[in-house]
Amino acid sequence: MNTTLERKEVKESANVEHQNDQRSVKISVRDLDLFYGENQALYQVSLDIREKEVTALIGPSGCGKSTFLRTLNRMNDLIDSVRINGDIHINGNNIYQSKDVIELRTKVGMVFQKPNLFPMSIYDNVAYGPRMQGIKNKKELNKIVEESLRGAAIWDEVKDRLKTSALGLSGGQQQRVCIARAIAMKPDVILMDEPTSALDPISTLKVEELIAHLKKDYTIVIVTHNMQQAARVSDKTAFFLNGEVIEFEQTDQIFSMPKDSRTEDYVTGRFG
Amino acid sequence: MPNPSEVKQTNKSNRLKYIMEFISEKLFLICALISVLSLFLIIGFVFFKGSNPFIADGYSFIDFIFGSDWIPSEDKYGIFPMIVASIYATIGALVIGVPIGLLTAIFLSEIAPKPIAKIISPAVQLLAGIPSVLYGVFGLAIIVPFLQNNLGLVKGQSLIAVILVLAIMMLPTIVTVAETAIRAVPKTYREGSLALGASPIGTIFKVVVPAAKSGIMAAIVLGLGRAIGETMAVILVAGNSLIIPTSLTDSVRPLTTNIALEMGYAYGTHQEMLFATGIVLFSFILILNFVLAKISSKGGK
Numbered sequence A: 001m002n003t004t005l006e007r008k009e010v011k012e013s014a015n016v017e018h019q020n021d022q023r024s025v026k027i028s029v030r031d032l033d034l035f036y037g038e039n040q041a042l043y044q045v046s047l048d049i050r051e052k053e054v055t056a057l058i059g060p061s062g063c064g065k066s067t068f069l070r071t072l073n074r075m076n077d078l079i080d081s082v083r084i085n086g087d088i089h090i091n092g093n094n095i096y097q098s099k100d101v102i103e104l105r106t107k108v109g110m111v112f113q114k115p116n117l118f119p120m121s122i123y124d125n126v127a128y129g130p131r132m133q134g135i136k137n138k139k140e141l142n143k144i145v146e147e148s149l150r151g152a153a154i155w156d157e158v159k160d161r162l163k164t165s166a167l168g169l170s171g172g173q174q175q176r177v178c179i180a181r182a183i184a185m186k187p188d189v190i191l192m193d194e195p196t197s198a199l200d201p202i203s204t205l206k207v208e209e210l211i212a213h214l215k216k217d218y219t220i221v222i223v224t225h226n227m228q229q230a231a232r233v234s235d236k237t238a239f240f241l242n243g244e245v246i247e248f249e250q251t252d253q254i255f256s257m258p259k260d261s262r263t264e265d266y267v268t269g270r271f272g
Numbered sequence B: 001m002p003n004p005s006e007v008k009q010t011n012k013s014n015r016l017k018y019i020m021e022f023i024s025e026k027l028f029l030i031c032a033l034i035s036v037l038s039l040f041l042i043i044g045f046v047f048f049k050g051s052n053p054f055i056a057d058g059y060s061f062i063d064f065i066f067g068s069d070w071i072p073s074e075d076k077y078g079i080f081p082m083i084v085a086s087i088y089a090t091i092g093a094l095v096i097g098v099p100i101g102l103l104t105a106i107f108l109s110e111i112a113p114k115p116i117a118k119i120i121s122p123a124v125q126l127l128a129g130i131p132s133v134l135y136g137v138f139g140l141a142i143i144v145p146f147l148q149n150n151l152g153l154v155k156g157q158s159l160i161a162v163i164l165v166l167a168i169m170m171l172p173t174i175v176t177v178a179e180t181a182i183r184a185v186p187k188t189y190r191e192g193s194l195a196l197g198a199s200p201i202g203t204i205f206k207v208v209v210p211a212a213k214s215g216i217m218a219a220i221v222l223g224l225g226r227a228i229g230e231t232m233a234v235i236l237v238a239g240n241s242l243i244i245p246t247s248l249t250d251s252v253r254p255l256t257t258n259i260a261l262e263m264g265y266a267y268g269t270h271q272e273m274l275f276a277t278g279i280v281l282f283s284f285i286l287i288l289n290f291v292l293a294k295i296s297s298k299g300g301k
């Protein structure tokens, strides 16, 4: 495992320099503060997330990774006490100035920590988003469902049981159907909050392979507690600590020669 | 080694414990048996009395169910008009009460800001605590005159009055049970749906309510049970005429009121026929409970 990791790092660092300049900024965050009532959870977060890259968010529990991720599709709006200062632009639009949360969420999909398929058939789960968008045509829906399930590398496993309850699948399969459900919206960005923390190693590997594959078409932001995972799947990594971004760099740099001693302590496991 | 007197001591106190244990166990059992016993006594008594005319006196059960004349003085006992009245009244109350109840439950659990829910929720629960005769009085004092004046009826006591009163009476049952079911739907479903760009209302009707389906069905069946068994409020607003209702404004006599109205002075076959009416009513409730059990066992899976 270590050798593939290193090989990947070498390959990446060779490519990185010239790739970096070509890719345009997809998500731009400036001076973001977030408060839960009186408690501040994010402090002056600023970072640029580039198109068709995988950006990993790492950091100790409670440091604000999920909170930050959920600002990107405005899921924090569901919590009454949340207050936000600062700007987030996605595709150049200030998402907190626009009133259209629904439009934003169709463009920025999300995969949660625990698979959260609805208690309905696999087909209906994947078709749910498109149906909500007003797509009724059967053929079109069939096509979207198949494409999405193929895109999430789960089609072969479920194609014969599309009409059965999605809750009958294994956890790993469910998580990939969740990814299919997100893809079905044809989003630009996919947010993933610890998508493999509830999965066994083999399912985890499958999801990681899938992420590497999805990167071709989507901008992905992933929260993970697993350092190897961050190293394996991501191009860039942001290290969060107590609501601040301590370091945001190329992944291989974060793991091989972090600039900040706190980052180093964390990635080498010396951190509490 | 413990000395013998000590052993004796502990044995003694242990024995006391065992006896206490035994007694309290039996006490629980007896308490539990009381309700079962009451159930069997009531059923047994009603069935014994109610089946007598058909077994001993040769009355036809078919005529009893489908006969349209109830004239005890002429020995005619047909309860078909009452069965029809009970069914109509119950269905009517459902048609009005279920949508209002469900929308209220959804509002309270999903939409209402907390301070507003905190006012409405206890109000709804208080509605459940009002004695049924007061519903009847309310119906008689407000709904009946209202219908009389606005629909130009000779007599405001009618099927529609029964339906309205029953609809209000079933509201608390439906609201509280459905609200609990909806609140029990995991938050992750809502988040999943909203994250897919569904609107809050779309999320409620496409994900939350379907996920709470079995609880909502239970709410409806419980409300139904309340409506079909209600007696006191219904007597006051039904009008109690012995006809098969053909319009909402007809005066009706549901099964429950028939028993309550006549049991006081009935004797002999007449009284037994009232018990038989009870059997029919009981069968309805039994079927409902069966349906309810089916629904909730399905929900458990």
Ligand SMILES: Nc1ncnc2c1ncn2[C@@H]1O[C@H](COP(=O)(O)OP(=O)(O)OP(=O)(O)O)[C@@H](O)[C@H]1O
Pocket: A036, A041, A059, A060, A061, A062, A063, A064, A065, A066, A067, A068, A079
């Ligand atoms: N709904 C909420 N209301 C109030 N405070 C919250 C809420 N959600 C999170 N917080 C607080 O915000 C801070 C950041 O939480 P967050 O969930 O973003 O951390 P995290 O980095 O995702 O942690 P983990 O790795 O454990 O998932 C924590 O101090 C937490 O207590």
Ligand SMILES: [Mg+2]
Pocket: A065, A066, A067, A193, A223
């Ligand atoms: Mg988290």
